[in-house]
Amino acid sequence: MAQLFVRVWKNFEIEEVKKHLLFMGDSSGDCANCRAFGLDPWSAKSCPECKTTFQFFTSRRFQTHPGERFSFAKRAHDKRPELICIDYEDYMKAIGDKKARDFFS
Secondary structure (H helix, E strand, C coil): CCCCCCCCCCCCCHHHHHHCEEEECCCCEEECCCCCEEECCCCCCECCCCCCECCEEECCHHHHCHHHHHHHHHHHHHHCCCCEECCHHHHHHHHHHHHHHHHHC
């Protein structure tokens, strides 16, 4: 039976996700924790700058090329099965909500 990707929602602390999130592109990646850029998204297990270990990934391509969302997620999972895929729009909305709460607190 063929396996396919489906979106699943799970509760996470957004700060915990941010500390261990890798922004993946086709040829380079960024650390969400310290904003280090130019990382190899297909092999970097941790950030060379802040030493955080990556547990999650997301990609701006999910938003800019929505038709490629699942093919990119599959390719990323095939190459990096230890990482959990986080939806880019969900992540950005949660970060924005947190910034607004922090600002008005």
